[in-house]
Amino acid sequence: MTLQNFDVVIVGGGIVGLATAYGITDADPDARVAIVEKEGGVARHQSGRNSGVLHSGIYYRPGSRKAEFTALGRASMLQFCEAHEIPYDMCGKPIVASELADIPRLEALEARARGNKVRARRLTSGQMAEVEPSVHGLGALHVADAGVVDFAQVSRVLEDVLRSRGVELHLGRAVTGLKEGSASVVVVTDAGGVEASFVVNCAGLHADRLSGGPKMTQQRLRIIPFRGEFFELAEAKRSLVRGLVYPVPDPAFPFLGVHLNRGIDGRVMAGPNAVLGLAREGYSWRAVEWREIGELLRYRGMRRLARRHWRTGVREVLRSFSTRRFERDLQRLVPEIRRTDLTRAPAGVRAQAVSRDGELLDDFEIAETARAVHVLNAPSPGATASLEIGRTIAGMVAKRRA
Template identity: 55%
Template sequence: MVRVRTIAYDCDVLVIGGGIVGLSAAYAITRAAPGTRVTVLEKEAGPARHQTGRNSGVIHSGVYYRPGSLKARYAVRGAAEMVKFCAEYDIAHAVTGKLIVATERSELPRLHALVQRGRENGIPVRELVAAQITEYEPEVRGLAAIHVGTTGVCDFGAVARQLAEASGADIRYGAEVLHVDRRPERGVAVRTADGTVVRGRVLVNCAGLYCDEVARMTGDDPGMRIIPFRGEYYELARPELVRGLVYPVPDPAFPFLGVHLTRGIDGGVHVGPNAVPALAREGYGWGVVRPRELARTLAWPGAWRIAGRHWRYGGGELWRSVSKAAFARAVRRLLPAATEQDLVPTAAGVRAQAVLRDGTLVDDFLIREGARAVHVLNAPSPAATASLPIGREVARRALIALSRT
């Protein structure tokens, strides 16, 4: 007689990553399929310690994103849902609207293109001539602008904490993943740094800055690498100069929005970020260098192809990183009254940007599947805004995979 060994699973779905996307996925799974056992492994001592907790807190409207893309669909839907979620759970938030301001004639065609894109995405956009800009922002100057009424701000860290609580999942902090053993017939076993082994039927990879490494641990080829870009911020010493949110016209060749001004829910005004290569995946300053991570970045052909194509743009970003005077000049394009002394350094963030082998910057959310696994491989801004619909999509895929086990 042959005995069949019964596997003791610790959970049905095992989520790696306790940022806002991983916690939203856990929340969506337990909402869609009550009784599903979900465990979340997060290496930090609490949730939202990296991309989620180190941004300017903007609820993006979706005005920038290609119509029909996941970013456009999820940002528009997610902005409305995020405001509703914050209101339901009494999380600090405000719908402020924002200005996108053209300061040079060469930017006017791109500004007009944003008007069309916003309307295609179903977003209310008001076009402004130069004199109308001061109706919204008395200290801001430009040739023309658009006002986007559905943009807002909130505390995404508080949102993540509420998602963790409301999900009912088993959230394990201080649980750094070192090894993943996936066998299609036996599920997934994950070993953490303290030697604990957690077994699940299905794995969900929401590891952010390390999502490509987790995919490779699982045995799946992600087809991309995370290239970390640090965004450096200042606080405005005279926050009364800015009423709300003010952005430049972005360059469509890059997934970055340029140096902008954001009045947060605490009344302070964030200025930035720029975008410079980080020397570690959690490289929040030039002094943070992890040779192994840096070597992996430099070994990826796409990293060199980005540098070759965009060296001029990158050089400007690097110069603003090392020169506060250069950063201040960028700010004064929008806010002439700002001085170098008005800029007070504050915490930086790091963007987990997926890059293909040919140097293409992945410009949409990227979710891929493997046997018993769902991998979120590109979820930078506006992922916090869009976290609720992203979480539902990840949950849908995870539950389908679970049904096949």
């Protein structure tokens, strides 16, 4: 049976899909909106398996979507949390220089902070000790506009708000394809079709598969799953970390390096690393999808990426198997951390788009066809930016409906 008469159907009940429904119903409370989600609940993938950091936007090129959406999205997220009594903590974060080579990178980040209007100031190692007494380093850049929240909780509250606005959530229903016609689009699912005027594809790790295949994106980009593994710090050692502690990131990668963060629940997590996933939802080395591996090997972008970055890839794999290496990297930030203080915690998998030229797409990527909007690259800081991504997509859909 085909469900009909929707203005917009959204594929994916992660935070971006939910925020999109929120943006659309904010702009037009009468819009008939449905969300189709393959899992039995919302936020089961990236949105429920992340670091929970409200990012400042310091890292991103001024003028990029990431820079703009992070600043606006963080402000909207804080308002949303206030309005719905969701706990958050704008604890700020030091980005710590551990060696001399980090200093020019820290200076470049400081310039970025100015360009992106992020509040940040340099700390000497003495000043750093006042903020995070157990952290060692040559100095730091302290970013005031950063904090922590539980994005899974935000997603559940969004779900409640959307239901109260009359948005239909169809859970446990997998989308297998999209059929765009001249007057409508049919979202084909394993339990019948859902017809609407427009579709928004917020399928995260699977978004490229639903976006027209080779014709539209496969030639241009492909989502590559990068697993981020976490360790939890023993309760007795939690006092070693007061808030967020980050290393200076390698500018060649969009990942921020293994860091330490005290979540809103008081637990301290270390991670995430970035290893190639052997399945789209490959949360461990045991999760292997042969079709995915075959496609990865055939994809020109993947081969180019591997040629360019194989050394980093090998290092990440070795660290994934060796708690000793993880310990060593953490000790650069907090020397008192010991391997025996670390317990493996659930991993997350990033949906990172890679171009045919083997570039990791740096910015958010949103593409349009006549009746569809596809969110093709929304990795970190996608959760922080989600409400702004949703508002932007609502604007794109409204223009087409006008």
